[in-house]
Structure formats: C-alpha cells, structure tokens
Amino acid sequence: MKPISKDEDRLWEEHLYREEPDADFTLKVMQKLDGVSMERDEAESPWSRKVPKTRWIYRTGIVAAAVLLFGGGALLVWDRTGAPEQPVVSAVNIPRLPDIPVPTEIREAFLTEDYKRLKPPGLVVNPNIQIEDQGYTFEIKDVLVDRSQIVFLTEQTSPDDIRIPVVTPEAGKIHITDVHGNLVAVPVVNSQPSGINYRKFVFQLNDVIPDQIVVRGELNFLKIPDYYDAGTNTTVKNNTTVDWSFQFNIDMTKAKAMATMTPMNNTYTTPEGLKLDMTQLVRTPSGTRLDVNVSLNDQLQAKVSEDWKEQMDILYHIEIPETNEYRIFNGSRPYARQAKFRLRDLSEANENGGWLKLSETWDPAFVTVDAKNTRFVLDGYTLPVKEEKSIEIDLEQLPLTTTIFEQSGDRVVLNGYNFDPERGGYIPSGSGADDQHSLVLLGSAEFSNEIAGDKWVAVDREGIEYPVSILNSIKEINNDEKYVTSDLKLMVHGLYQNSATRFTLKRTVVHREFRDVNWEVDLPSYSSLPWLK
Helix, strand or coil: CCCCCHHHHHHHHHHCCCCCCCHHHHHHHHHHHCCCCCCCCCCCCHHHCCCCCHHHHHHHCCCCCCEEEECCCEEEECCCCCCCCCCCCCCCCCCCCCCCCCCHHHHHCCCHHHHHHHCCCCCEECCCEEEEECCEEEEEEEEEECCCEEEEEEEEECCCCCECCCCEECHHHEEEECCCCCECEEECEECCCCCCCCEEEEEEECCCCCCEEEEEEEEEEEECCCEEECCCCEEECCCEEEEEEEEEEEECHHHHHCCEEEEEEEEEECCCCEEEEEEEEEEECCEEEEEEEEEECHHHHHHECCCHHHHCEEEEEEEEHHHCEEEEECCCCCCCCCCCEEEEECCCCCCCCCCEEEEEEECCCCCCCCCCCCEEEEEEEEEEEEEEEEEEEECCCCCCCCEEEEECCEEEEEEEEEEECCCCCCCCCCCCCCCCCEEEEEEEEEECCCCCCCEEEEEECCCCEEEEEECCCCCEECCCCCEEEEEEEEEEEEEECCCCCEEEEEEEEEEEEECCCCEEEECCCCCCCHHHC
16 A cells, blocks of 8 residues: 555645554554555545645644543544544554553553553563552552653542542652652653543653662642532532652663664754754654754844743644655644654743753654654744733623724634633632622634733723633634634633723733744664664
8 A cells, every 4th residue: 555645644634633543453454445446536535625725734733533522631532433434644654563462551541552562672660559548549550661751650549449530649749760869850741641540640751861760759639629519509629638659660771772862963043033953863662752942032032921931832744755754743733733742841941031942752653763764844833922912892882893803913803791600710819709700701713823822911990900811712723724713702800790891901922823934854864773673
C-alpha cells in the first residue's frame, strides 16, 4: 500500500480527530486495506472537493469525528466497532509491535503501544508500592521508563473500595532526584487521556542524569470534589489528609543506553523579534523529542503580557519526504493534533524576561522514530500582546440595539444580557453577595486570534473593575479561518442586577496569532538506533 501523501494527510486531518488506536489494530486495518483500490466516483471521494486555504488547514489540524467531553481534562472516544473506509492518518513505517499480554490498567490508560515498545527491553518497572491510610488506598501499578520520560500509572480507592480517580493528590509532592536529593526531572503535560479508573503522572528527565534515580512521594492532601447536601442546603467540603509517603529507586542504565541524543544549533528570529533556538533531538523507543528555547527581544518583550511564557505556542508541521509523511501540530488549539508530551519549563525566567524551554515529544504513531530524513517547518506562533480597546455598554439600550466590538481582526456582536449564578467561584472580597447573580452579556463572535490568554475587564462609572470571562468554549472554525460562535457569553463577575447599568467593556490583552515566518530545519539523522539492534 503506498504511503499517505501530505495532501491526503491534510484532508484527513480536516475530517478526523481521534485517539490513535493500538498499533497492532492499525496494522491489521492496513493489511486488510492493502491492495484495495481507493478510487471512487468523484461525488463520493473526499479528495474531489476544493481544498480550503492552507492557513485554515493549519488552524483546524484535525476536525472532530470523535466525541469530545470537556471537564478537568478531555475524554476522547474512538469507535472501533468496524474498520474505517479510508486509511487512518498514522506514521507509515510503524514496525510490528510484539504480541505480548498487556495489563488491563495499561490498556485503559492508553499506554498499550508504549508498553509493547518498552516491556521487551526491560523498561517497565513495577515498584510494588501499595499504601493504605484511613481506608484510602494508593497503588503505583506500573512505571514506564525511557531516557526522555518517566510515566507513573496509579490507582486510588476510597474506604468503600470504590475507585476514585477524581481524588487528586498533589502532583508537586512527587520528586525524582539523584541519591543526593538533587532534582533530575520535571512534570510535563500529557496530551493523552488517563482513562476512567487510573491517573498518570509524567516527568521529563534532565539532559544529565545518574545511573540510579530516587522517586519520593510525600502525598498527604486529597482534594475530593465538594457535594451539595440537600438536607442541610449546604455545600460540603470533603477534602481529607492521608499519609501516602513512598520511596523507590530506578536503575536508569538500560534507558540511558537505549536512546540517541543529538545536539543542535539552529536559530531563527521572527520579524517581530521572537527568537527560537533548537538545542537537541532525542530519540527513544517511545518517541522523538525536540527541545527549543524561546526568547523575546526588548521591543517585543515590552509589548507582551507578563504571562507570555504560559500562553505562547509554536505552530509547525513535520515532513518526512521519503515516505510522504506530513504531520501538523497546532499547539493547544481545539481539535488540533498535539505532541504526545509537552514541557513548558519556566525555570530560566528572570526579571528581564528570561527565556522559555519548550519540549515536544512526538508519538511514533504519528512521526516515525526511525525516519532518517525529517524536516521541521515553522508555520507560526501565538503570543498574548497588550492591545487595549474599549466600548461603552448601556444595558437599557442593549436589547434594542446591538453593540459591536472590533479589534485586531476579531469581531464581537452583543445583543442581549441576563443575570446568571457565578460559575467558577469568583466572589468579590467582602461583598456579602454570594447569592446574587452576575451579569452575562450575550451575542455572537468571530475570532481570528486565539481566545485563551485574552484579558477582558469591565469598569463602572465609579472606576471599580470587574473581571470578565468567556463562559462557553468556542470550538467551531469557519472557511474564513476564524473561530466562530452564535452563542457567546461574557460573564462580568460581581456586576449584579440593580447595580451599574452603564459601564466600559475593555479587552486589554489579545492572544495574537503571527504567520509571518519562514524557517525550515532538517532534523539530525542517526547511524543506528540501539533498541533496534
């Protein structure tokens, strides 16, 4: 079966958003499709219609064909009841994974492929940690280890022996150190779901680590979700304290031997003054990691908000010409393909702005680990920029006439309002108005820029400021390359009924998208991969 071309990959990204299936499952589907003609009548073929603008494809990444539920995290549901009509978008040269039994918890936590890659070379550790205190039980089921990341899979149960994945121990109380207590790893964001019954903790290892590392846990505070007691008409705080202390060692000699780490020295500065420094490419059995340092020149530093390191993103794609692989990664956008693991290290910040370290680890299901000719292409980036604009709001006139707010290519149309209960726990200090409802402005919007990272505020005639937030998640994207919604809700926290009817609505920070870039880098190749010998 011929490789999937970059044009096909782009189109399928527009049609598909799904959790990548087990590699063995993917291979079986591919084998079934091997030799089957993919030609169809023009009316049936998704390739026959006009391709949207390139920038819109970058923005969408992958459009939802899965069920996406938003809560504390995202739950992705992929229907495996039948083989897809077209080949799935995955890496072309995925080697067949060993046919070995996989524990239930590994499958439920979406770690099947990593387990099959790491178990044969002895990179899966079971530390036999099981602790019970006051009926609450904490167990570390498995630890997946490579030279780049360490993944802990844990299970928690309550006194009535019911699994409680929603009970959250403090992640900052898990430390990975050398034998002298010096930290050698930091937590990273895992873009894959943890499953229903288990919780994952993922850490990225430093560039220099010893042969023996120590994992120490000082978990003692459990945040249990509050619940409403109808009998007493009160909200019950249900947090508790336990002693879940543990410690174990991991021998890193095998993991260190089964990896390639190649220094890089590729630098690019955008016209606005954002500088990218590629420093390293790391290959392990479970993925390829690219390390990039980001800094701003003085002029751009003066324009961005203080939290730019937490909000900025790079937008890029990966090309593997010899196999026609083409993978688009769109940062933190809705429906976008994300790196498997993402590190945003703020430790190098200083009073002058400092620099940000980003690490992106790509799943072998998307970017072939053993590809020799891999190219990184920068498509753009986002930054929260201080740009203030305001409009006057008169609630008495709002239902009769629309109010339009336009800024930096974004357009908000307000045509109504109501008063809703607080959502998110904001209560003005000393207001004594916990039971009152805050103002919600209603309307529609089109955003050319990012939404997360924007800062809005309302100011009444007395000069009192009220924080403003967008309540509903805007996920739809139109053919004009914009996030769109016909059900916009802007909550003005603390502005209650019968208080101010006229005020100023301001947006002070715009999470801008920049596309004026031109940078391609051929990533380092290798002579051999030690785990394939």
